[in-house]
Amino acid sequence: MTAPAQPARLAVFLSGGGRTMVNLLEAIRRGGLNATIGLVIASRECAGAERARAAGLNTLVRPGVLPREVVSGLLADHGIDWVPLAGYLKLLAIPPSHVGRVVNIHPALLPRFGGPGMHGHHVHEAVLASGEPHSGCTVHFCDERFDTGPIILQRRCPVLPGDTAETLAARVFEEERIAYPEALSQLIEGRVRMDAVSR
Numbered sequence: 001m002t003a004p005a006q007p008a009r010l011a012v013f014l015s016g017g018g019r020t021m022v023n024l025l026e027a028i029r030r031g032g033l034n035a036t037i038g039l040v041i042a043s044r045e046c047a048g049a050e051r052a053r054a055a056g057l058n059t060l061v062r063p064g065v066l067p068r069e070v071v072s073g074l075l076a077d078h079g080i081d082w083v084p085l086a087g088y089l090k091l092l093a094i095p096p097s098h099v100g101r102v103v104n105i106h107p108a109l110l111p112r113f114g115g116p117g118m119h120g121h122h123v124h125e126a127v128l129a130s131g132e133p134h135s136g137c138t139v140h141f142c143d144e145r146f147d148t149g150p151i152i153l154q155r156r157c158p159v160l161p162g163d164t165a166e167t168l169a170a171r172v173f174e175e176e177r178i179a180y181p182e183a184l185s186q187l188i189e190g191r192v193r194m195d196a197v198s199r
Contacts, residue, residue, distance in 0.1 A: 018048025020086035100194035114147030
């Protein structure tokens with residue numbers, strides 16, 4: 001009988017409320033994600049940092065754009081395997097050790113409605129203004145630009161008559177709750193790699 005693989009160590013980077021981090025933590029606790037959160041990096045003091053501390057997670061606040069060597073040192077010091085971004089609003093300088101190991105979830109169907117400034121309600125307002133009949137979320141590998149890395153998976157949901165940015169955001173987040181743990185599981189288990197995913 002094969003022994004189960006050691007849990008992957010995650011470093012979650014966030015800037016806001018921490019819902020995505022909590023979702024990953026819940027997936028880990030119910031056995032749906034073979035991982036542990038070894039580090040949480042917040043770009044500012046925020047509800048996400050507070051929630052991480054309340055959950056007993058090692059939490060650091062590091063404002064501004066972090067130099068690549070600082071990111072490299074943090075990941076090495078904490079034995080990090082994978083880096084899921086969870087509403088992190090800074091462009092992360094990815095060290096060579098973690099190219100293909102940094103992922104993000106975006107609250108729209110990339111490649112549309114992505115790029116600098118497209119986060120939170122701005123994304124959902126843009127989707128509504130476009131008249132698109134569907135929205136959803138995208139989990140993708142990160143590169144040196146916002147929202148342009150190879151796509152790992154997407155989940156869709158309808159845009160309904162009378163939707164506001166808030167109602168659409170709530171529906172998209174329900175898809176995010178499924179998509180992010182599933183994508184991370186695929187990566188951790190080796191079922192998908194950056195070089196095997198088309199841009």
